[in-house]
Amino acid sequence: MTKPDIIVDIGREDLSLDEIINAMRIKTSAKGAGAIVAFIGFVKGLVNGGRVEKLVYTAYDKYVKEIIYDLTEKVVEKYSNVRMVYVYHKIGELSPGDSTIYILVSAVDRNTSFSAAREILEAIKKNAPIFKLEVREDGEYWVIGDKRINRSELRRNPS
Template identity: 30%
Template sequence: MAEISQVSLNHSESLKISFAPLCVEEVYQLADSPENGAVVVMSGTVRNQTEGKPVKYLEYQAYEPMAINIFRLICDRIYDQWQDTKTIVIHHRIGKLAIGDISVLVAVGCPHRGEAFEACRYAIDTLKHNAPIWKKEHFADGATSWVSIGACEEFAHKQKL
Protein backbone atom coordinates (compact mmCIF):
# COMPACT_ATOMS: atom_id res chain seq x y z
CA MET A 1 0.00 0.00 0.00
CA ALA A 2 1.33 3.38 -1.00
CA GLU A 3 1.47 6.32 1.36
CA ILE A 4 3.30 9.63 1.29
CA SER A 5 3.17 12.37 3.91
CA GLN A 6 5.12 15.56 3.46
CA VAL A 7 5.41 18.72 5.51
CA SER A 8 7.18 21.88 4.39
CA LEU A 9 7.28 25.40 5.77
CA ASN A 10 4.26 26.49 3.74
CA HIS A 11 2.07 23.38 3.39
CA SER A 12 1.61 19.69 4.02
CA GLU A 13 -0.10 16.76 2.39
CA SER A 14 -0.97 13.17 3.04
CA LEU A 15 -1.46 10.88 0.04
CA LYS A 16 -2.53 7.28 0.56
CA ILE A 17 -3.93 4.20 -1.14
CA SER A 18 -5.00 1.57 1.37
CA PHE A 19 -6.95 -1.64 1.93
CA ALA A 20 -7.87 -0.36 5.40
CA PRO A 21 -11.11 1.56 5.98
CA LEU A 22 -10.81 5.33 5.61
CA CYS A 23 -11.61 7.64 8.51
CA VAL A 24 -13.18 11.09 8.09
CA GLU A 25 -11.94 12.22 11.51
CA GLU A 26 -8.35 11.19 10.73
CA VAL A 27 -8.40 13.00 7.38
CA TYR A 28 -9.89 16.10 8.96
CA GLN A 29 -7.16 16.13 11.63
CA LEU A 30 -4.48 15.74 8.95
CA ALA A 31 -5.96 18.69 7.02
CA ASP A 32 -6.49 20.91 10.05
CA SER A 33 -3.99 23.64 10.80
CA PRO A 34 -4.03 26.86 12.85
CA GLU A 35 -3.51 28.77 9.58
CA ASN A 36 -6.72 27.42 8.06
CA GLY A 37 -9.98 29.28 8.26
CA ALA A 38 -11.66 26.43 6.39
CA VAL A 39 -11.22 22.71 5.91
CA VAL A 40 -13.40 21.16 3.21
CA VAL A 41 -13.75 17.37 3.23
CA MET A 42 -15.27 15.36 0.38
CA SER A 43 -16.25 11.78 1.19
CA GLY A 44 -17.09 9.38 -1.64
CA THR A 45 -19.13 6.36 -0.55
CA VAL A 46 -20.33 3.15 -2.14
CA ARG A 47 -23.97 3.58 -3.10
CA ASN A 48 -26.56 0.81 -3.39
CA GLN A 49 -27.36 1.29 -7.08
CA THR A 50 -25.92 2.41 -10.41
CA GLU A 51 -28.40 3.86 -12.88
CA GLY A 52 -31.22 2.15 -10.99
CA LYS A 53 -29.51 -1.27 -10.98
CA PRO A 54 -29.00 -2.69 -7.44
CA VAL A 55 -25.34 -3.00 -6.41
CA LYS A 56 -24.17 -5.62 -3.86
CA TYR A 57 -20.59 -4.36 -3.43
CA LEU A 58 -17.61 -2.86 -5.28
CA GLU A 59 -13.99 -3.89 -5.74
CA TYR A 60 -11.35 -1.21 -6.32
CA GLN A 61 -7.93 -1.73 -7.87
CA ALA A 62 -5.17 0.80 -8.51
CA TYR A 63 -1.82 1.08 -10.16
CA GLU A 64 -0.48 2.52 -6.93
CA PRO A 65 2.81 4.18 -7.97
CA MET A 66 1.16 6.09 -10.81
CA ALA A 67 -1.93 6.91 -8.73
CA ILE A 68 0.24 8.46 -6.00
CA ASN A 69 2.10 10.34 -8.74
CA ILE A 70 -1.22 11.73 -9.98
CA PHE A 71 -2.19 12.68 -6.41
CA ARG A 72 1.17 14.50 -6.10
CA LEU A 73 0.54 16.38 -9.39
CA ILE A 74 -2.94 17.36 -8.16
CA CYS A 75 -1.33 18.84 -5.03
CA ASP A 76 1.21 20.75 -7.12
CA ARG A 77 -1.56 22.24 -9.29
CA ILE A 78 -3.59 23.20 -6.23
CA TYR A 79 -0.60 24.96 -4.64
CA ASP A 80 -0.04 26.80 -7.94
CA GLN A 81 -3.67 27.83 -8.46
CA TRP A 82 -4.75 28.42 -4.84
CA GLN A 83 -1.48 29.68 -3.40
CA ASP A 84 -2.77 30.13 0.15
CA THR A 85 -3.59 26.41 0.43
CA LYS A 86 -1.98 24.98 3.57
CA THR A 87 -2.99 21.31 3.64
CA ILE A 88 -4.16 18.63 1.21
CA VAL A 89 -5.19 15.08 2.01
CA ILE A 90 -6.07 12.50 -0.66
CA HIS A 91 -6.80 8.96 0.56
CA HIS A 92 -8.31 6.23 -1.64
CA ARG A 93 -9.33 2.77 -0.59
CA ILE A 94 -8.85 -0.39 -2.65
CA GLY A 95 -10.18 -3.92 -2.25
CA LYS A 96 -13.75 -5.06 -1.58
CA LEU A 97 -16.07 -2.34 -0.27
CA ALA A 98 -19.62 -2.76 1.02
CA ILE A 99 -22.53 -0.40 0.51
CA GLY A 100 -21.91 2.69 2.65
CA ASP A 101 -18.13 2.22 2.87
CA ILE A 102 -15.97 5.25 2.14
CA SER A 103 -13.96 4.79 -1.06
CA VAL A 104 -12.22 8.16 -1.22
CA LEU A 105 -11.56 11.11 1.08
CA VAL A 106 -10.21 14.45 -0.07
CA ALA A 107 -9.62 17.34 2.32
CA VAL A 108 -8.20 20.78 1.62
CA GLY A 109 -7.35 23.39 4.21
CA CYS A 110 -7.05 27.07 3.31
CA PRO A 111 -7.33 30.40 5.10
CA HIS A 112 -10.65 31.07 3.28
CA ARG A 113 -13.62 28.82 2.48
CA GLY A 114 -13.98 29.75 -1.21
CA GLU A 115 -10.48 28.56 -2.04
CA ALA A 116 -10.93 25.42 0.06
CA PHE A 117 -14.15 24.47 -1.76
CA GLU A 118 -12.69 25.17 -5.20
CA ALA A 119 -9.45 23.30 -4.52
CA CYS A 120 -11.27 20.31 -3.03
CA ARG A 121 -13.58 20.07 -6.04
CA TYR A 122 -10.60 20.34 -8.40
CA ALA A 123 -8.83 17.55 -6.49
CA ILE A 124 -11.68 15.02 -6.62
CA ASP A 125 -12.67 15.83 -10.21
CA THR A 126 -9.08 15.58 -11.43
CA LEU A 127 -8.48 12.37 -9.47
CA LYS A 128 -11.57 10.72 -10.96
CA HIS A 129 -10.51 11.60 -14.51
CA ASN A 130 -6.79 10.90 -14.29
CA ALA A 131 -5.81 8.45 -11.55
CA PRO A 132 -5.31 4.81 -12.60
CA ILE A 133 -7.98 3.45 -10.25
CA TRP A 134 -10.71 1.05 -11.35
CA LYS A 135 -13.82 -0.30 -9.72
CA LYS A 136 -15.69 -3.50 -10.43
CA GLU A 137 -19.37 -3.24 -9.69
CA HIS A 138 -21.05 -6.41 -8.45
CA PHE A 139 -24.78 -6.25 -9.08
CA ALA A 140 -27.59 -8.04 -7.24
CA ASP A 141 -28.44 -10.03 -10.39
CA GLY A 142 -24.90 -11.51 -10.49
CA ALA A 143 -23.64 -9.31 -13.33
CA THR A 144 -20.37 -7.39 -12.98
CA SER A 145 -18.95 -4.36 -14.72
CA TRP A 146 -15.50 -2.74 -14.63
CA VAL A 147 -15.50 1.04 -14.54
CA SER A 148 -12.38 3.11 -15.06
CA ILE A 149 -12.18 5.91 -12.52
CA GLY A 150 -9.33 7.39 -14.52
CA ALA A 151 -8.15 6.61 -17.99
CA CYS A 152 -4.71 8.04 -17.25
CA GLU A 153 -5.44 10.06 -20.36
CA GLU A 154 -1.90 9.96 -21.66
CA PHE A 155 -0.48 10.48 -18.18
CA ALA A 156 -2.83 13.31 -17.41
CA HIS A 157 -2.21 15.07 -20.69
CA LYS A 158 1.52 15.04 -20.12
CA GLN A 159 1.12 16.13 -16.49
CA LYS A 160 -0.83 19.32 -17.09
CA LEU A 161 -3.89 17.75 -15.42
Protein backbone atom coordinates in the same frame (compact mmCIF):
# COMPACT_ATOMS: atom_id res chain seq x y z
CA MET B 1 4.74 31.64 -0.76
CA THR B 2 4.81 28.57 1.52
CA LYS B 3 4.23 25.30 -0.28
CA PRO B 4 1.21 23.49 1.16
CA ASP B 5 1.69 20.08 2.73
CA ILE B 6 0.25 17.29 0.59
CA ILE B 7 -0.29 13.81 1.99
CA VAL B 8 -1.53 11.00 -0.26
CA ASP B 9 -2.23 7.47 0.82
CA ILE B 10 -3.91 4.33 -0.48
CA GLY B 11 -5.33 1.66 1.78
CA ARG B 12 -8.06 -0.77 2.71
CA GLU B 13 -9.05 0.65 6.11
CA ASP B 14 -11.40 3.51 6.97
CA LEU B 15 -9.91 6.69 8.35
CA SER B 16 -10.54 8.31 11.70
CA LEU B 17 -11.61 11.71 10.44
CA ASP B 18 -11.48 13.36 13.88
CA GLU B 19 -7.80 12.58 14.23
CA ILE B 20 -6.97 13.91 10.78
CA ILE B 21 -9.03 17.05 11.13
CA ASN B 22 -7.51 17.81 14.53
CA ALA B 23 -4.00 17.30 13.17
CA MET B 24 -4.73 19.52 10.18
CA ARG B 25 -6.25 22.27 12.35
CA ILE B 26 -3.24 22.28 14.67
CA LYS B 27 -0.72 22.14 11.84
CA THR B 28 -2.26 24.80 9.62
CA SER B 29 -3.83 27.37 11.96
CA ALA B 30 -0.43 28.97 12.56
CA LYS B 31 -0.10 29.30 8.78
CA GLY B 32 -3.27 31.36 8.56
CA ALA B 33 -5.74 28.57 7.73
CA GLY B 34 -9.28 28.82 9.04
CA ALA B 35 -11.40 26.44 6.94
CA ILE B 36 -11.24 22.72 6.32
CA VAL B 37 -13.47 21.05 3.76
CA ALA B 38 -13.76 17.27 3.93
CA PHE B 39 -15.19 15.29 1.01
CA ILE B 40 -16.06 11.63 1.53
CA GLY B 41 -17.21 9.48 -1.37
CA PHE B 42 -18.97 6.21 -0.63
CA VAL B 43 -20.35 3.20 -2.49
CA LYS B 44 -23.84 3.56 -3.97
CA GLY B 45 -26.25 0.73 -3.30
CA LEU B 46 -28.29 1.39 -6.43
CA VAL B 47 -27.04 2.28 -9.93
CA ASN B 48 -29.28 2.55 -13.01
CA GLY B 49 -31.96 0.60 -11.17
CA GLY B 50 -29.57 -2.30 -10.43
CA ARG B 51 -28.72 -3.24 -6.85
CA VAL B 52 -24.98 -2.96 -6.23
CA GLU B 53 -23.42 -5.84 -4.30
CA LYS B 54 -19.88 -4.48 -4.15
CA LEU B 55 -17.23 -2.39 -5.87
CA VAL B 56 -13.77 -3.77 -6.48
CA TYR B 57 -11.06 -1.13 -6.80
CA THR B 58 -7.66 -1.99 -8.21
CA ALA B 59 -4.79 0.36 -8.99
CA TYR B 60 -1.54 0.81 -10.87
CA ASP B 61 -0.12 -0.18 -7.54
CA LYS B 62 3.51 0.88 -7.65
CA TYR B 63 2.90 4.40 -8.95
CA VAL B 64 -0.65 5.36 -7.98
CA LYS B 65 0.34 7.42 -4.91
CA GLU B 66 2.96 9.35 -6.83
CA ILE B 67 0.52 10.09 -9.67
CA ILE B 68 -2.23 11.28 -7.28
CA TYR B 69 0.35 13.44 -5.51
CA ASP B 70 1.32 15.07 -8.82
CA LEU B 71 -2.35 15.63 -9.78
CA THR B 72 -3.04 17.22 -6.39
CA GLU B 73 0.06 19.39 -6.53
CA LYS B 74 -0.94 20.65 -9.97
CA VAL B 75 -4.33 21.76 -8.59
CA VAL B 76 -3.05 23.43 -5.43
CA GLU B 77 -0.42 25.38 -7.35
CA LYS B 78 -3.34 27.48 -8.54
CA TYR B 79 -4.51 28.28 -4.99
CA SER B 80 -2.10 30.36 -2.94
CA ASN B 81 -4.42 30.08 0.09
CA VAL B 82 -4.27 26.27 0.43
CA ARG B 83 -2.20 25.21 3.44
CA MET B 84 -2.64 21.43 3.55
CA VAL B 85 -4.26 18.60 1.56
CA TYR B 86 -4.91 15.05 2.67
CA VAL B 87 -6.05 12.49 0.06
CA TYR B 88 -6.83 8.88 0.88
CA HIS B 89 -8.26 6.40 -1.65
CA LYS B 90 -9.40 2.95 -0.70
CA ILE B 91 -8.80 -0.12 -2.82
CA GLY B 92 -10.07 -3.69 -2.60
CA GLU B 93 -13.65 -4.89 -2.18
CA LEU B 94 -16.11 -2.34 -0.82
CA SER B 95 -19.78 -2.75 0.07
CA PRO B 96 -22.57 -0.19 -0.36
CA GLY B 97 -22.14 2.55 2.22
CA ASP B 98 -18.38 1.96 2.58
CA SER B 99 -16.24 5.03 2.05
CA THR B 100 -14.13 5.11 -1.13
CA ILE B 101 -12.20 8.38 -1.03
CA TYR B 102 -11.41 11.13 1.46
CA ILE B 103 -10.21 14.55 0.39
CA LEU B 104 -9.51 17.17 3.04
CA VAL B 105 -8.33 20.65 2.24
CA SER B 106 -7.28 23.22 4.80
CA ALA B 107 -7.10 26.79 3.50
CA VAL B 108 -7.17 30.40 4.58
CA ASP B 109 -10.77 30.81 3.40
CA ARG B 110 -13.75 28.57 2.78
CA ASN B 111 -14.08 29.34 -0.93
CA THR B 112 -10.57 28.09 -1.54
CA SER B 113 -11.18 24.94 0.53
CA PHE B 114 -14.38 24.09 -1.35
CA SER B 115 -12.98 24.85 -4.82
CA ALA B 116 -9.67 23.08 -4.33
CA ALA B 117 -11.34 19.98 -2.84
CA ARG B 118 -13.73 19.75 -5.78
CA GLU B 119 -10.97 20.24 -8.33
CA ILE B 120 -8.72 17.64 -6.70
CA LEU B 121 -11.61 15.17 -6.73
CA GLU B 122 -12.30 15.78 -10.43
CA ALA B 123 -8.61 15.38 -11.28
CA ILE B 124 -8.46 12.07 -9.41
CA LYS B 125 -11.69 10.78 -10.97
CA LYS B 126 -10.40 11.55 -14.47
CA ASN B 127 -6.71 10.82 -14.25
CA ALA B 128 -5.75 8.61 -11.30
CA PRO B 129 -4.86 5.06 -12.36
CA ILE B 130 -7.54 3.42 -10.24
CA PHE B 131 -9.99 0.99 -11.81
CA LYS B 132 -13.51 0.20 -10.66
CA LEU B 133 -15.47 -3.00 -11.16
CA GLU B 134 -19.12 -2.70 -10.19
CA VAL B 135 -20.67 -6.00 -9.12
CA ARG B 136 -24.46 -5.74 -9.43
CA GLU B 137 -27.30 -8.19 -9.19
CA ASP B 138 -27.66 -7.93 -12.98
CA GLY B 139 -23.97 -8.46 -13.84
CA GLU B 140 -20.43 -7.18 -13.40
CA TYR B 141 -19.46 -3.91 -15.06
CA TRP B 142 -16.18 -2.08 -15.57
CA VAL B 143 -16.79 1.62 -15.04
CA ILE B 144 -15.07 3.80 -17.67
CA GLY B 145 -16.10 7.45 -17.28
CA ASP B 146 -19.88 7.48 -17.71
CA LYS B 147 -19.77 4.15 -19.58
CA ARG B 148 -20.28 0.71 -18.09
CA ILE B 149 -18.85 -2.30 -19.91
CA ASN B 150 -20.32 -5.69 -19.11
CA ARG B 151 -17.52 -7.97 -18.00
CA SER B 152 -19.04 -11.08 -19.56
CA GLU B 153 -18.63 -9.53 -23.03
CA LEU B 154 -14.90 -9.06 -22.53
CA ARG B 155 -13.61 -12.33 -21.25
CA ARG B 156 -11.31 -14.08 -23.68
CA ASN B 157 -12.42 -17.54 -24.61
CA PRO B 158 -9.74 -20.05 -23.72
CA SER B 159 -8.29 -21.42 -26.95
